[in-house]
Amino acid sequence: MANSSQSDDIFAMPGLSRTAPKGGFPASEMFPQVAYEIVHDELMLDGVSRMNLATFCTTWLDDQARRLMNESLDKNIVDKDEYPQTAEIERRCVRMVADLWHSPDASRTLGTSTTGSSEAAMLGGLAAKFRWRKRGGTGIPNFVCGPVQVCWEKFARYFDVEIRQIPLRGDRLTMHPDDIATHVDENTIMVVPTFGQTFTGLFEDVAGISEALDDIQAKTGLDIPMHVDAASGGFLAPFCAPDLVWDFRLPRVKSINASGHKTGLAPLGAGWAIWREAADLPEEVIFNVDYLGGNMATFNLNFSRPGSQTITQYYDFIRLGRTGYTRVQEQIYHVAQHLAAGLTATGYFEMIHDGNPQRGITAVSWKLTDSDPGFNLYDLSDRLRTRGWLIAAYPLPADREDEPIMRAVLRHGFSIDIIDLLLADMERSIEQLRKNPRSKPLTREEAGGFTHSAKAAVPTAKATAPKAKSNSAGAKSNSAGAKPNSAGTKS
Template sequence: MPESPDSEDLFATSPFRDGAPKTEFPSSEILPQAAYQLVHDELMLDGVSRMNLATFCTTWVEDQARRLMDESLDKNIVDKDEYPQTAELEARCTRMLADLWHSPDPTGTRGTSTTGSSEAAMLGGLAAKFRWRARGGRGIPNFVCGPVQVCWEKFARYFDVEIRQVPLRGDRLTLHPDDIAAHCDANTIMVVPTFGQTFTGLFEDVAGISRALDALQERTGLDIPIHVDAASGGFMAPFTAPDLVWDFRLPRVKSINASGHKTGLAPLGAGWAIWREAADLPDELVFNVDYLGGNMATFNLNFSRPGGQVVTSYYNFIRLGRDGYTRVQSAAYEVAGYLADGVRKFGPFELIHDADPLRGIAAVSWRLTGEQTFNLYDLSDRLRTRGWLVAAYPLPADRQDETIMRVLVRHGFSHDMADLLLADMDRALAQLDKHPPSSSLTREESGGFTHSATAEVSTAEFRRRRAEQAAQ
């Protein structure tokens, strides 16, 4: 039996004297207060989510959204017979998004909520594969893309589709329209532009890619559709760059995925897949389930999942509307632009994306220039000591010799927080200049591999080499 909550101080009870279970399933129960405190205290070792500037995901929501999440904790969204109003809210959201992205038939097309943009992307890919098969496609299907998020590599491997990633070349960091034709053939099920690229935050030219595919069809007869991965840009451009054509205004765009829990402002676990018209989602992908109390259609990779994310998405849509989303997203771009100016003034950085709403999402990305005694991993490490998580990473294949840094400006990251980050960057750069991480290693001692000679080697790698030398 668990100890009485009034028997003694909580931290003097046995769970706190013995430690939390770590390897074996525990045999006995403990007080809920003790279980909560154990888990709560361990989670203090996590970082502060709002200072995680590497994540695309929502880290701030209104209190009312939290209340709706709590009230929807027990709602299984797949059970549309038991929770018909949650199902209705999902249907309203899909119609609203179809309208936002200019579907020719917003009330009649198909769409679904998902656990995130990755699942939504895979559904878009599966629909393209089934449409290709229905047209008589034979052999191994393929799709063409530029630098993509790992979900597309998973899609290719899990569903036996060849991924044809166009290599980066020269100063190009995105998929370009003139690269398309050389990689397409009769087995190409789709081209996937990324509208808000993971690595840099830049938009790929969807309209230009569509024109390139139009020209390819005129020459060869190949009619290749587009699926837009708008994981982040899908909830930004409609409000901050409404004249930028990337969505269903282009007839070749057959499906779009977006992440509600990124720039859509919903809590984690919300994604959306929307098709241009109902016929663009093949019926073979739709299952009718009759063992939950009624006959209902489902076309997700997951089955049971919580309904709160859809409920809070609908809350955000009606709470903000077009005007509210425009204000919120415009504010994010303003802060990102202010941050970009601050980064530019430091000197040793060249901006890749400066948060221009016509070029990309509300993000800032940059590279290190010139001969420096530190690299971007060193700067990332220094910022981490102040609680900031700022990503530093190599570019994709064919450009992995170059490292860049990126900050994602999300709802809740204020002008004041940008000032705090810039002040910490200034201090970190001064400290790195005064105490270079590689000062004890010459080029010869490091095998010709020093911080000043390269910008992609992590501090951990240097520490490893230094330890090896000490052991010798």
């Protein structure tokens, strides 16, 4: 073996003269700088995260946030006895988020940090299932939702709960209040409005759905709670649409999930589950463990996980406060509206969501105005990728699967200048596609990663039309075994 005195150049060192290990576990060791260079160089083949308009997740952090992440990489947040100040920081964050979402008892309600909004959503669903059982519920529980992110289909399958997804009809792209009555019954554990829909970025009418459930209770006696999936909207509306009522101001809302690592501005791996009041989280969901140095309560699906994301989230909260979050989020909406205006000006696109903070999250979604402009959205998405832009193109959910759309998610770190560069590349891509049309346009399957529909890993039963039930407020719809039609996985 050559030694380091023969050459100081990294690329002349042993280990880089052969291909990197790719199969079985490697037999020999290598210098750390060589191993680093191999991994570092391979990662150059990834897309640039800042240019990824398909992801909802944070792709920009300031230097202080990165320092805190590095300084707390070795803190296990579940070890509350060994890391009591990290535990205290988590408690502070729970109280802050509960206050932000108008909990009637923010200082004493229960909540937890999670690895993301998917885990938080499942915790909310499990709490609803346990509350339903405690009330005497028997049989197969169900929950009602509109077009949802795939984590809810996972919850249904993994925890044996029937999912009743309300199909899109007419020009509707969200679940509407008048859809609810025909889908709920005595086994409905919750209705789940999506406050920032994955497909389009639109808010569902949480207050209207709550009123519809009030009417159902008055007519049938069914008292059905709500869980709000605010994965993306939970850290936007409180600052940019504060008069929009969607949270614990509605008594029927018992729990809310959100991603800190989306519009909460925290790094990847941060989510929040908050309950309206402590009584809304059943004791059966809480575990007490005493083998880590002290007795502690936990109600996460994961156990050991880093505390750095929660620590950095707290940094964001105290650095920005309400004033700072409002300023930052309003600017992101401004950037989104600039993109929507530029896309509309091309004449090729019709906006579905134009970045209006009263209607949805900091995203823009659109479809073609012409059914045959010489290209389709999959072609355009593929062409933009040659310039490094990652923008999702995918079909709408079931019953609208022949309608492809595109969606760009704007996040902290995007500027007007960057959007102008994107619009210029968009116009060049359209011109090239029109001058050199494909003999056969791309399909959603050929577009690979740019399609955004979840596909079942195992054969599933085909969804059936709702079947009327006696002595209930409605009917059954799609089961947990129905073909998923979500907009992809939560990050």
